[in-house]
Amino acid sequence: MIFARFLLAGAMAIAGSPLLADPLPSWNDTDPKAALLTFVESVTDPASPEYVTPADRVAVFDNDGTLWAEQPVYFQFLYAMERIGELAESDPSILTSDTLKAAAEGNLEAALSGGEAALLEIVNVSHSGLSVDEFQDNVAGWLDTARHPVTGRPYRQMTYQPMLELLSYLRDEEFETYIVSGGGIHFVRAFAEEVYGIPPENVIGSAGKTRYAVIDDVPTILKDAGLAFIDDKEGKPVGIDTHIGKRPILVAGNSDGDFAMLEWATAGKGARLGVIVHHTDAAREWAYDRNSHVGQLARGLDEAPARGWLVVDMAQDWKSVWPGR
Amino acid sequence: MIFARFLLAGAMAIAGSPLLADPLPSWNDTDPKAALLTFVESVTDPASPEYVTPADRVAVFDNDGTLWAEQPVYFQFLYAMERIGELAESDPSILTSDTLKAAAEGNLEAALSGGEAALLEIVNVSHSGLSVDEFQDNVAGWLDTARHPVTGRPYRQMTYQPMLELLSYLRDEEFETYIVSGGGIHFVRAFAEEVYGIPPENVIGSAGKTRYAVIDDVPTILKDAGLAFIDDKEGKPVGIDTHIGKRPILVAGNSDGDFAMLEWATAGKGARLGVIVHHTDAAREWAYDRNSHVGQLARGLDEAPARGWLVVDMAQDWKSVWPGR
Numbered sequence: 338m339i340f341a342r343f344l345l346a347g348a349m350a351i352a353g354s355p356l357l358a359d360p361l362p363s364w365n366d367t368d369p370k371a372a373l374l375t376f377v378e379s380v381t382d383p384a385s386p387e388y389v390t391p392a393d394r395v396a397v398f399d400n401d402g403t404l405w406a407e408q409p410v411y412f413q414f415l416y417a418m419e420r421i422g423e424l425a426e427s428d429p430s431i432l433t434s435d436t437l438k439a440a441a442e443g444n445l446e447a448a449l450s451g452g453e454a455a456l457l458e459i460v461n462v463s464h465s466g467l468s469v470d471e472f473q474d475n476v477a478g479w480l481d482t483a484r485h486p487v488t489g490r491p492y493r494q495m496t497y498q499p500m501l502e503l504l505s506y507l508r509d510e511e512f513e514t515y516i517v518s519g520g521g522i523h524f525v526r527a528f529a530e531e532v533y534g535i536p537p538e539n540v541i542g543s544a545g546k547t548r549y550a551v552i553d554d555v556p557t558i559l560k561d562a563g564l565a566f567i568d569d570k571e572g573k574p575v576g577i578d579t580h581i582g583k584r585p586i587l588v589a590g591n592s593d594g595d596f597a598m599l600e601w602a603t604a605g606k607g608a609r610l611g612v613i614v615h616h617t618d619a620a621r622e623w624a625y626d627r628n629s630h631v632g633q634l635a636r637g638l639d640e641a642p643a644r645g646w647l648v649v650d651m652a653q654d655w656k657s658v659w660p661g662r
Numbered sequence: 663m664i665f666a667r668f669l670l671a672g673a674m675a676i677a678g679s680p681l682l683a684d685p686l687p688s689w690n691d692t693d694p695k696a697a698l699l700t701f702v703e704s705v706t707d708p709a710s711p712e713y714v715t716p717a718d719r720v721a722v723f724d725n726d727g728t729l730w731a732e733q734p735v736y737f738q739f740l741y742a743m744e745r746i747g748e749l750a751e752s753d754p755s756i757l758t759s760d761t762l763k764a765a766a767e768g769n770l771e772a773a774l775s776g777g778e779a780a781l782l783e784i785v786n787v788s789h790s791g792l793s794v795d796e797f798q799d800n801v802a803g804w805l806d807t808a809r810h811p812v813t814g815r816p817y818r819q820m821t822y823q824p825m826l827e828l829l830s831y832l833r834d835e836e837f838e839t840y841i842v843s844g845g846g847i848h849f850v851r852a853f854a855e856e857v858y859g860i861p862p863e864n865v866i867g868s869a870g871k872t873r874y875a876v877i878d879d880v881p882t883i884l885k886d887a888g889l890a891f892i893d894d895k896e897g898k899p900v901g902i903d904t905h906i907g908k909r910p911i912l913v914a915g916n917s918d919g920d921f922a923m924l925e926w927a928t929a930g931k932g933a934r935l936g937v938i939v940h941h942t943d944a945a946r947e948w949a950y951d952r953n954s955h956v957g958q959l960a961r962g963l964d965e966a967p968a969r970g971w972l973v974v975d976m977a978q979d980w981k982s983v984w985p986g987r
């Protein structure tokens with residue numbers, strides 16, 4: 338890619354034109370786009386006092402609400418409910434509680450009424466008792482056929498085109514791009530490479546317990562019930578430290594679940610950029626922040642100006658939202 | 663590097679000589695060297711039926727006893743004892759047990775006599791109560807001055823030159839090289855990049871509990887007491903799955919603590935190579951296997967032939983052991 342850009346630059350120079358293609362065509366020409374371009378130029382120009390070597394160009398992205406949508410509820414939860422319905426078809430005896438019955442019926446409100454314990458029960462039943470490989474095949478298969486209840490789109494097309502462009506732009510500029518998701522690491526890995534160009538080793542997420550075992554002579558990683566790590570809030574900087582061992586120079590999120598990683602990363606020495614995607618676009622996507630049941634954003638909005646974090650106003654700053662038109 | 667090799671190949675072609683430099687000069691011309699070269703050629707040659715795309719060329723290495731020495735005891739333990747002695751100098755009240763007193767005095771035998779509980783106590787006291795950054799600075803400082811009790815060498819020079827060459831060779835061939843250590847992730851990261859060319863994000867290890875907190879307005883990752891993950895035995899495939907999400911095609915270890923990851927990786931489809939470093943060299947290093955208190959190797963030796971794993975006989979197969987002569 339670098340070589341391709343070099344060739345392109347050479348061709349442009351020969352033609353007498355200094356123009357390069359716009360790396361962020363789906364962003365309007367408002368402040369956030371200019372700030373992103375300025376930041377990337379400042380850390381990649383060897384003559385800049387802000388220059389950062391490629392090895393330290395670490396950029397991390399929250400997933401739900403930052404790279405793809407999260408309404409009416411996290412897509413992983415919709416998957417979990419459908420999976421329970423599927424499992425119950427062959428074995429109805431698994432529906433041992435009202436929560437699980439509601440999930441199997443696709444009754445979102447009833448399924449969620451039991452709070453965190455209900456959520457954990459649904460995740461445990463839908464995400465354990467199989468190998469990591471089987472689970473990821475199952476998720477990929479679901480993504481092939483499932484449609485979003487409001488837009489009717491396949492979930493893979495409910496990513497944000499401007500963010501896909503930002504990921505590509507950063508990688509072209511020798512950044513390493515990571516996902517740091519409150520969602521499940523194996524769930525996100527099932528589509529991150531295909532959809533975002535982010536390989537499994539660059540996905541950090543919440544994790545259920547796993548176990549190595551040889552089953553019928555086949556060495557296998559099994560997904561068990563129970564949580565091993567919650568990659569949310571203060572867990573996000575911890576997950577980044579464990580997984581990457583470097584402090585990112587660019588962090589993008591959309592909720593107060595990302596506050597700690599924004600705070601930690603942007604407190605580092607040298608040039609740093611914190612980005613918050615603000616859902617302001619009820620016409621093309623959704624509008625929500627302080628009082629939302631998912632992606633609640635209050636402290637981030639309050640403190641972003643003083644901390645110098647970029648707040649991206651989806652309605653104003655994005656020319657288009659969805660990919661593939 | 664690829665570009666440099668291309669230039670070199672070009673220069674060789676012009677000179678009429680097809681010879682390339684030997685990538686493994688510290689290996690004798692015995693079977694293991696040939697097997698390593700053959701394996702790498704088979705997975706990197708696009709015309710080979712065993713060809714593996716660069717994204718899947720994942721190679722993982724145990725650290726203690728595989729990349730550097732581990733006698734008379736894991737070097738991290740020697741660090742821990744010295745650190746307790748150092749801490750006790752400014753505050754003797756920390757020596758609340760016979761184990762800690764023995765550690766502070768450098769009495770290895772007495773310090774280890776309390777078994778696993780003693781080990782955990784020593785690690786807890788020496789590895790917690792400070793930030794990750796402070797801890798890694800402390801380890802790096804220790805490595806600058808400490809000398810091995812038997813050889814008198816700095817620990818950074820107790821790595822194995824043939825393994826350093828193997829790491830470089832694999833990276834030149836577009837492998838991604840990882841450490842998967844039973845030792846502490848933060849400890850190993852303090853020197854892995856400088857010593858092995860392996861960056862922090864490619865180090866997987868055992869981990870103490872960590873916590874994000876803002877201390878005196880400074881966002882910090884703190885090391886707490888207690889264990890979060892044990893990257894040994896069945897933990898190694900689990901750690902690889904969590905961290906990389908791909909099954910390695912080359913695995914190197916030296917003890918039965920590596921058996922599970924060898925078994926899992928080499929059971930994958932396509933070309934796979936399992937490597938066991940067998941410590942047979944009492945003259946230049948140490949000779950130990952079945953009955954050793956560190957690096958015990960029994961099942962691996964017994965099953966390597968049937969499983970097709972390469973057993974490297976240090977005395978026979980390595981021309982030199984230590985780097986820098």
Ligand SMILES: [Ca+2]
Nearest residue numbers: 399401402592
């Ligand atoms: Ca989010």
Ligand SMILES: [Ca+2]
Nearest residue numbers: 724726727917
């Ligand atoms: Ca070992």
